Amino acid sequence: MSEKLYKKLMDTVIEGEPEDAEQFAKEALEANLDPLDCINKGLVPGIQKVGELFSTGEYYLPELIIGADAMKAALEILEPALVGGQKREVVGMVVLGTVEGDLHEIGKTLVGTMLTANGFKVVDIGVDQSAEEFVKAAKEHDADIVGASALLTTTMLQQKKLVEALESAGLKDKVKVMVGGAPVTDGYAQEIGADGYAEDAISAVDIAFRLMDAPV
Amino acid sequence: MGRPPIEPMRTSRKLNFLDGQQLIDLQEATFRILEDTGVLFPSDKALDIFLEHGAIVDRDTQIVKFPRDVVIKAMKSVPRYFTLGARNPEFDLKLQEGVSYFTNDGCGHIVVELKTGERRASTKKDVGMAARINDYLSSMAFSWTMVSAQDCGLTSPLHEIDATWRNNTKHYQSVTMRGEAICRYGVEMATVLRGSEEELRSRPPISLIVCTIAPLVQDKEALEGALVLGEKGIPIVVMSMPTMGTTAPATYAGALAVGDAEVISAVVLMQLANPGAPVFHSILHAWADPRTAAYVGYPLDSRARYAPVEIAHHWGMPSLGGAFGTEASEPDSWRSAAEIATDPLLVALAGAEIVTGIGLRDTYTTLYPESFILDDDLYHSARFSLLDMDVNPDTLAVDVIAAVKPGGHFLSQKHTRRNMRTSMVRGVNHQLDQSGKYRDPGEYAREKVQWIMDNHHPEPPDEDVQNEIDRILKTADNELNS
Numbered sequence: 291m292s293e294k295l296y297k298k299l300m301d302t303v304i305e306g307e308p309e310d311a312e313q314f315a316k317e318a319l320e321a322n323l324d325p326l327d328c329i330n331k332g333l334v335p336g337i338q339k340v341g342e343l344f345s346t347g348e349y350y351l352p353e354l355i356i357g358a359d360a361m362k363a364a365l366e367i368l369e370p371a372l373v374g375g376q377k378r379e380v381v382g383m384v385v386l387g388t389v390e391g392d393l394h395e396i397g398k399t400l401v402g403t404m405l406t407a408n409g410f411k412v413v414d415i416g417v418d419q420s421a422e423e424f425v426k427a428a429k430e431h432d433a434d435i436v437g438a439s440a441l442l443t444t445t446m447l448q449q450k451k452l453v454e455a456l457e458s459a460g461l462k463d464k465v466k467v468m469v470g471g472a473p474v475t476d477g478y479a480q481e482i483g484a485d486g487y488a489e490d491a492i493s494a495v496d497i498a499f500r501l502m503d504a505p506v
Numbered sequence: 507m508g509r510p511p512i513e514p515m516r517t518s519r520k521l522n523f524l525d526g527q528q529l530i531d532l533q534e535a536t537f538r539i540l541e542d543t544g545v546l547f548p549s550d551k552a553l554d555i556f557l558e559h560g561a562i563v564d565r566d567t568q569i570v571k572f573p574r575d576v577v578i579k580a581m582k583s584v585p586r587y588f589t590l591g592a593r594n595p596e597f598d599l600k601l602q603e604g605v606s607y608f609t610n611d612g613c614g615h616i617v618v619e620l621k622t623g624e625r626r627a628s629t630k631k632d633v634g635m636a637a638r639i640n641d642y643l644s645s646m647a648f649s650w651t652m653v654s655a656q657d658c659g660l661t662s663p664l665h666e667i668d669a670t671w672r673n674n675t676k677h678y679q680s681v682t683m684r685g686e687a688i689c690r691y692g693v694e695m696a697t698v699l700r701g702s703e704e705e706l707r708s709r710p711p712i713s714l715i716v717c718t719i720a721p722l723v724q725d726k727e728a729l730e731g732a733l734v735l736g737e738k739g740i741p742i743v744v745m746s747m748p749t750m751g752t753t754a755p756a757t758y759a760g761a762l763a764v765g766d767a768e769v770i771s772a773v774v775l776m777q778l779a780n781p782g783a784p785v786f787h788s789i790l791h792a793w794a795d796p797r798t799a800a801y802v803g804y805p806l807d808s809r810a811r812y813a814p815v816e817i818a819h820h821w822g823m824p825s826l827g828g829a830f831g832t833e834a835s836e837p838d839s840w841r842s843a844a845e846i847a848t849d850p851l852l853v854a855l856a857g858a859e860i861v862t863g864i865g866l867r868d869t870y871t872t873l874y875p876e877s878f879i880l881d882d883d884l885y886h887s888a889r890f891s892l893l894d895m896d897v898n899p900d901t902l903a904v905d906v907i908a909a910v911k912p913g914g915h916f917l918s919q920k921h922t923r924r925n926m927r928t929s930m931v932r933g934v935n936h937q938l939d940q941s942g943k944y945r946d947p948g949e950y951a952r953e954k955v956q957w958i959m960d961n962h963h964p965e966p967p968d969e970d971v972q973n974e975i976d977r978i979l980k981t982a983d984n985e986l987n988s
């Protein structure tokens with residue numbers, strides 16, 4: 291019974307069926323399965339397979355995103371049911387958003403999906419977020435990495451404000467800052483004191499692993 | 507991996523460079539040139555045919571003048587549509603409205619080695635290589651002599667047929683056969699391949715390009731060879747190449763008039779000799795640089811580039827359009843793509859039935875094998891541009907748009923998952939490397955052409971047919987090369 295449900299959860303992620311993922315997560319809880327086992331034996335192998343299929347070129351972006359959506363839908367049911375000190379194992383905690391004054395969403399969404407597929411826990415705080423909101427979320431979620439996206443030359447200046455705000459909050463040593471977006475460069479990232487820059491969602495994963503000092 | 511099917515250019519759209527009155531005026535100019543100035547035919551055989559059918563022949567000058575009624579009567583027997591047979595019947599080409607069949611360029615004489623970059627004279631082996639690449643590519647509906655078999659002496663045109671058939675299963679259009687003797691051997695080879703004269707006539711596996719000599723001169727050897735093929739129902743393309751300022755007037759209309767008169771005079775001969783013989787009309791005009799007299803195929807102003815296609819259709823003839831053929835000497839420079847990028851689109855919109863020629867550089871002289879792949883990409887870009895767009899409830903996706911709402915994204919939608927893979931077609935510019943970056947197109951093209959040469963092996967002719975072809979080649983070599 292349990293193995294069958296783990297397999298079903300895994301398959302919903304691989305096949306990208308968020309509605310089914312949510313349904314099987316509910317069934318698992320009704321059957322009194324351990325939610326952490328459901329995550330570790332069902333969802334995690336599923337999203338790892340999705341990442342593998344994407345890296346070998348078999349899966350394209352929609353399969354990757356919908357697979358992550360399926361995992362997210364199941365996690366929303368399973369994570370609140372974790373008991374005691376139970377916590378799902380993740381590579382790192384990432385708070386992600388688009389900076390204040392900038393409404394561009396897709397870049398940081400792709401980065402979030404790639405990180406999720408590679409074992410990170412990602413909290414996406416959305417677009418048009420002030421430096422203060424980033425700092426607040428970093429504290430709340432005990433973030434290892436804060437990722438800030440900016441698509442405009444006028445809004446990329448907010449990434450500098452974010453670095454300064456983290457410093458003011460005493461978090462700069464604890465939280466690494468990743469920046470990205472069309473006008474952002476490696477040189478700019480260094481200039482404003484960010485810890486990492488990625489030019490696309492795929493290289494963002496490598497950077498995040500490096501910042502976590504974890505093997506890629 | 508199997509061979510991709512042929513993907514000809516298809517469109518219901520039509521681009522007209524000339525209006526009705528301009529076409530009448532151009533045709534009238536041709537009539538006047540043929541009536542008053544005439545065309546030089548240095549062939550007693552041709553002169554005899556003209557005399558017999560009422561043309562005015564001056565034996566001393568070998569100039570033939572054409573009363574209008576002789577031209578009109580002869581042109582009435584030109585077939586508008588016919589079939590170009592192929593070795594593989596699947597690749598038979600039925601000429602038809604709205605379909606353009608493309609082939610490679612020809613006839614080059616230099617090959618640049620893929621691996622070493624060495625430049626050298628082309629050989630029979632290179633003819634086979636080009637034919638094999640052609641056979642694999644879906645842009646290629648038929649095959650041309652891309653480079654010449656310079657290691658085969660006077661019988662090289664026959665060895666080019668042999669090398670092509672060993673490596674290619676599509677229709678073959680020779681660019682090099684000239685003279686009665688060579689053409690009789692060519693007919694013999696084609697008859698053996700096809701099995702009978704009747705089959706040869708209904709599905710001719712070969713055809714021939716015959717070039718005129720501007721201004722207003724015909725090539726004796728080319729014409730007399732063409733008459734041999736015409737008698738057997740093998741199609742002939744009569745091609746003129748007027749160069750503005752040197753071999754033609756320096757005005758576009760004047761150059762077209764000269765080119766058209768050359769083509770029509772030869773077509774009249776073909777029809778008088780063999781009424782109903784399948785023929786194509788082709789004018790590949792160019793410009794002479796006013797400082798150096800260099801041949802220029804792609805000046806900045808090359809307006810009405812495919813007007814010759816309309817001139818052909820106005821005569822009721824199918825047309826061969828000349829596309830590609832850049833003057834760039836590199837395989838993958840900005841110039842090599844920019845000069846020719848709009849060609850396939852324009853020539854298809856003009857409605858040319860057959861079109862040459864993908865893949866050569868340095869004004870039709872040099873073969874970099876990878877250029878085949880790069881030009882193939884330009885071809886498909888044009889082909890996709892002409893495909894119809896699907897507009898229906900599923901493709902409009904209004905429900906999907908409503909589900910995403912303002913500010914969202916479409917990557918999470920199953921509709922996107924279903925359509926995104928096919929909505930962007932990758933050409934040479936969008937091949938990804940391991941790290942997700944776009945590769946250098948030239949490097950990719952070199953790899954792809956090497957892959958084709960390593961992996962694509964078209965079926966050769968049956969053994970008994972090949973033995974017979976070998977025998978014919980040996981006889982021809984003994985007779986003509988000794």
